[in-house]
Amino acid sequence: MKRFSLHSARRRARLYATGVVACAVVGTMALTASGPANAASVSTPGVTATSISLGATEPLTGVAANYNDIAPAMKAVFAWANAHGGVNGRQINLTIDDDQYTPSITATMTHQLVLQNNIFADVGSLGTPTQLQVQPYLNGLKVPQLFILSGCNCWSSSKYPYSSGLQTPYTVDGKILGSYVAKNFSGEKVGYFTQDDEFGFDAIKGLNMEIKGSSVVSKQTYVASTAAYVAGLQSQVAALQASGAKVVVLAAIPPFVGLFATTAATLGYTPQLVIDGVAGDPSAIGAPAALTTPAPNGQALLNGAITEAGGAFEDQTSNPWVRVATKLLTKYDSEVAKNGITGDELTGFNLGYLVYQALKAAGKNLTRQGLLNAIAADGKNFANSGFVPYSYSSTVHFGFEGEQLYKMSATATPITLPTGTFMGVTPVGPVYYTSPGAGPVKVWHSAQDKVPASLSSTA
Amino acid sequence: MGELRKKAQGLAAKPWFRMPRQPMLRHLSYAAVAVVFLYFLTQKLSAFNDYEVGEIAFYVVALAGLTLLTGVNGQISLGHGGFMAVGGFTLALLVEHTKWNVVPELAIAIVTSALVGALIGIPATRLRGPYLAGMTLMVALGLPYLTNQYDSFFGGDQGLTTPQPIGPASINPEQWLAWIQLACALIVLILLGNLLRSRFGRSFRAVRDDEIAASLAGIHVARTKVIAFMVSAGCAGLAGALLALSAGGVNSAEFPLSISIYLLAGMVIGGTGSLMGVWWGAILIVYLPTSWAPSLANHFHVNSQVSANLAVIIFGLVLVVGMLVAPGGIQGALRWVAVRVGAYFSPDGVPNMKLSLQEAPTDRAVHDSESVTQADKPGV
Known part of the structure; x- marks a missing residue:
C-alpha cells in the first residue's frame, strides 16, 4: 500500500509539473498573440514639423567634470538658433545627460536618450572610453553619433559609418x-x-x-x-x-x-x-x-x-570668433555671463554652431541619412573658429586635422x-x-574662416 | 479584527493550497508565476524600462552565482567583474568568428568562464578571508587589462561588437532582449535552487561552516570549493555575455573594478546566501548609480565630486547600517516580517515554518528528517 502511495505521489508530481509548464507556455502564447503589434513609424525619430530632439552624454560630475562647461555652451548656441526661427523652421531641443565619465553609465544614459527621449542624433558627447562603449549600439540602430569630443582615431572607420569625431586626432x-x-x-x-x-x-x-x-x-x-x-x-x-x-x-x-x-x-x-x-x-x-x-x-x-x-585662445580678444562667441554666450549662457568665457566654452560654441550648420544643410526634409550626406558633401565648407577647415567627407570622419x-x-x-x-x-x-595616415605634414596657407554675417549680426 | 483573525486562522489550519515539497516542482511553480508576472511587466513597460529590466536580469545571474560562492560556500570574491569579462569576450569572439545562434554562444561563454573559474578556484582553496579577497581582486583588475595587451585579437580599446539579438518583427528588440535575459535569470535561479537542495548544496554549506567537520563527514573539501568556484564563475560569465548583448559590444572599460564591488555590496544588501534576495541587490545595482543617486544629488545640490561618488557612498552607508539593523539583508528583513505576520494568524500563535519561507537550514532539516524516517520505515 505504501509502495503504491509513493508511486502515485510521484505521478502526481509529474502531472503537476507538466501542468505548470503547459499553463505557462499556453498562457504566454495566448498573451503574445493578443499583444499589441508595434506600429512601424514612418517619420524620422526625434523630428516633428516644429522640433528636433538631440542628446549628449557629458561628464557633468566626476573625474572629468572640468569639461562640464562645454555642453551648456553648445545648448546656448541652440537657444540662439531657436530665438532666430530655429533651423529650417524647427526648434532644437538638446537633452544633456551626466555619465560621470563612466562607460557603463554612458550605456544606460544613451539607451535612455534613444529609447525614451527619442533623439534624432547624439551630438558632441565627450570621452574616448565612454563613446567607444556606445559606438556599436548607436551604429546598429543607425543613430548618428556626431562630433565626438575625443581625438581617438576610432571615430573614422568604415565599420561605424554613423560616428564622427571633432577634435584633431592624436x-x-x-x-x-x-x-x-x-x-x-x-x-x-x-x-x-x-x-x-x-x-x-x-x-x-x-x-x-x-x-x-x-x-x-x-x-x-x-x-x-x-x-x-x-x-x-x-x-x-x-x-x-x-x-x-x-x-x-x-x-x-x-x-x-x-x-x-x-x-x-x-x-x-x-x-x-x-x-x-x-x-x-x-x-x-x-x-x-x-x-x-x-x-x-x-x-x-x-x-x-x-x-x-587648433584655434584661437579665449584671451585673444581681437580674434573675431572669440568676440562673437563671447557676445553670444554672454547672452545665452548664464555661466559665461557670470564668469567670462573659457577655452571649453569656446569649444562648446564651435560645436553648437557646427551642429546648427549641419542640420541646416540637411534641409527641410530631415532624415538621419540626409544629415550624414549633408556633412559628407558640405562639411568642408562649414564655418568654424579653428585655423583649418573641417575635414569631413564621405570617407574622413575627423573634424580638425591641423x-x-x-x-x-x-x-x-x-x-x-x-x-x-x-x-x-x-x-x-x-x-x-x-x-593620421602616412603622408607629409603640410603648411596651411589660407586665413581663418570669416565669421558668417548671419551669425555676427544676430549674436 | 478578531473575526478576520479567526477566519485567517481557520484557513491557515486547513490551507486550500500547499506548495509542492519536491524542490524541482516548487521552484518550477515559483518560476511559472514569475514568467506570467514578468511577461505582463515587460509588455506594460516602455522600451527603455524593458532594457533596464534586462539589466536587472543579468545582475541577478551574476549575484546568484556570487551568493552561492560567498553566502553558501563561504568563499569571498572581488573578482566577479573579471569573470564577467571572460564571458562577454567569449560571446563577442564567437559572434565575430561564427554564425551561431545566441543560445550555444551563451553556453560556451558559461563553459569558458567556468574553466577560468576552476583555474582561479584551485589556488583559492588554499586561501581564506582577506587573502582570498586580494587574489580575486587581481582577477578583476588583470583579466580586462589582458584584452588590451592583445589588441589585434580583442579589438583593442574599441573592443568587439555584439549586435543585439532581433526577435520576431512584432516584438520590439528591447523587449526581446529582456526576455532572453529574464529567461536566463529564471533558469539559473531554478538550477541553483535545486543545486542548493542537493548533496552538493549540503556539502557547500558543510564546508562553509566547518571544513574539518566536513572532511570528517567524508566531504572532499578542496573539490567542493573548486566546484563552487566553477559554478559561480560560470554564472558571472553568463551575466557578462548578457551584459555584452545589452551594451552592443565589449571592451575592457566595460568591466571596471566597481562592477565587482557593486556585486559584492548588492549581494550583501539583498541578503547573503539567499537566491530570492539577489533580485533586490540587482535592482539596487541598476537604479542607484544611474537614477536614484543623481536625483538625490540634484535635490540636495551637492558638489560635482561628491555627486559622482554618491552611489558608492550610499552603498557603503546602507551596508553598514544594514549589517547592524538587518544582517540578513532585505530578504532577511522581509522574512522576519513574514514570520511575525504568520505567527499572528497561525492557530496556535507560533510561527508556521512552512509559511515563513524560513531559510534553508531549518527547512531542510525538517525535509531531511522526514525523508530519513520514511526510508527507515519498513515496507517502503
Whole structure:
C-alpha cells in the first residue's frame, strides 16, 4: 500500500509539473498573440514639423567634470538658433545627460536618450572610453553619433559609418609636433613622456612617423589616475634625465604636464619641452596651485615650451570668433555671463554652431541619412573658429586635422587664473595640417574662416 | 479584527493550497508565476524600462552565482567583474568568428568562464578571508587589462561588437532582449535552487561552516570549493555575455573594478546566501548609480565630486547600517516580517515554518528528517 502511495505521489508530481509548464507556455502564447503589434513609424525619430530632439552624454560630475562647461555652451548656441526661427523652421531641443565619465553609465544614459527621449542624433558627447562603449549600439540602430569630443582615431572607420569625431586626432597632433622636433632639434636626443592608453599610443604613432627612431633615447609612461598623480613622477623624470634626452615630448593631460615640470625642476633637469595639444592651454596646466608657488617650480621650464592648438585662445580678444562667441554666450549662457568665457566654452560654441550648420544643410526634409550626406558633401565648407577647415567627407570622419604651434612665454600677455596669473602664448610659424595616415605634414596657407554675417549680426 | 483573525486562522489550519515539497516542482511553480508576472511587466513597460529590466536580469545571474560562492560556500570574491569579462569576450569572439545562434554562444561563454573559474578556484582553496579577497581582486583588475595587451585579437580599446539579438518583427528588440535575459535569470535561479537542495548544496554549506567537520563527514573539501568556484564563475560569465548583448559590444572599460564591488555590496544588501534576495541587490545595482543617486544629488545640490561618488557612498552607508539593523539583508528583513505576520494568524500563535519561507537550514532539516524516517520505515 505504501509502495503504491509513493508511486502515485510521484505521478502526481509529474502531472503537476507538466501542468505548470503547459499553463505557462499556453498562457504566454495566448498573451503574445493578443499583444499589441508595434506600429512601424514612418517619420524620422526625434523630428516633428516644429522640433528636433538631440542628446549628449557629458561628464557633468566626476573625474572629468572640468569639461562640464562645454555642453551648456553648445545648448546656448541652440537657444540662439531657436530665438532666430530655429533651423529650417524647427526648434532644437538638446537633452544633456551626466555619465560621470563612466562607460557603463554612458550605456544606460544613451539607451535612455534613444529609447525614451527619442533623439534624432547624439551630438558632441565627450570621452574616448565612454563613446567607444556606445559606438556599436548607436551604429546598429543607425543613430548618428556626431562630433565626438575625443581625438581617438576610432571615430573614422568604415565599420561605424554613423560616428564622427571633432577634435584633431592624436596621431595628427603627434605628426605635427614630430615634424617640428625633426626640423628644429635635429641631432638632439629625444625622450617621450606619454599617457599609457590610446591617447599616448596614437600620439606615439604620429611622432614615430616624423622623428628618427635612433634619436629617441627613452620612452616613459604614466597612468592617468589620482593615485599615480599622488605617487609622483620621480622615476620617470629621473629615467629621462639619465638617458640624456635634451628634448622631451609630452602627450599628457594638463595636471601631469604640470607635475612633470615641477618634478623636473626639483631634480635640476631642464630639457626643451614639446607638449601635445591636449595640454596646449597654459591656463589648464597652471591651474594646480603648485605651479604658481615660488621656486623650485615648473614655470621656468614651461617658459619656452612648444605646444599646439587648433584655434584661437579665449584671451585673444581681437580674434573675431572669440568676440562673437563671447557676445553670444554672454547672452545665452548664464555661466559665461557670470564668469567670462573659457577655452571649453569656446569649444562648446564651435560645436553648437557646427551642429546648427549641419542640420541646416540637411534641409527641410530631415532624415538621419540626409544629415550624414549633408556633412559628407558640405562639411568642408562649414564655418568654424579653428585655423583649418573641417575635414569631413564621405570617407574622413575627423573634424580638425591641423594645428597652430605656439611657444609658452612668460613675456606674452599672461592668463589670469583663480590661483594668480600664468604665462601666455605666442604663435610660432605657420599652421600645419596632415592626415593620421602616412603622408607629409603640410603648411596651411589660407586665413581663418570669416565669421558668417548671419551669425555676427544676430549674436 | 478578531473575526478576520479567526477566519485567517481557520484557513491557515486547513490551507486550500500547499506548495509542492519536491524542490524541482516548487521552484518550477515559483518560476511559472514569475514568467506570467514578468511577461505582463515587460509588455506594460516602455522600451527603455524593458532594457533596464534586462539589466536587472543579468545582475541577478551574476549575484546568484556570487551568493552561492560567498553566502553558501563561504568563499569571498572581488573578482566577479573579471569573470564577467571572460564571458562577454567569449560571446563577442564567437559572434565575430561564427554564425551561431545566441543560445550555444551563451553556453560556451558559461563553459569558458567556468574553466577560468576552476583555474582561479584551485589556488583559492588554499586561501581564506582577506587573502582570498586580494587574489580575486587581481582577477578583476588583470583579466580586462589582458584584452588590451592583445589588441589585434580583442579589438583593442574599441573592443568587439555584439549586435543585439532581433526577435520576431512584432516584438520590439528591447523587449526581446529582456526576455532572453529574464529567461536566463529564471533558469539559473531554478538550477541553483535545486543545486542548493542537493548533496552538493549540503556539502557547500558543510564546508562553509566547518571544513574539518566536513572532511570528517567524508566531504572532499578542496573539490567542493573548486566546484563552487566553477559554478559561480560560470554564472558571472553568463551575466557578462548578457551584459555584452545589452551594451552592443565589449571592451575592457566595460568591466571596471566597481562592477565587482557593486556585486559584492548588492549581494550583501539583498541578503547573503539567499537566491530570492539577489533580485533586490540587482535592482539596487541598476537604479542607484544611474537614477536614484543623481536625483538625490540634484535635490540636495551637492558638489560635482561628491555627486559622482554618491552611489558608492550610499552603498557603503546602507551596508553598514544594514549589517547592524538587518544582517540578513532585505530578504532577511522581509522574512522576519513574514514570520511575525504568520505567527499572528497561525492557530496556535507560533510561527508556521512552512509559511515563513524560513531559510534553508531549518527547512531542510525538517525535509531531511522526514525523508530519513520514511526510508527507515519498513515496507517502503
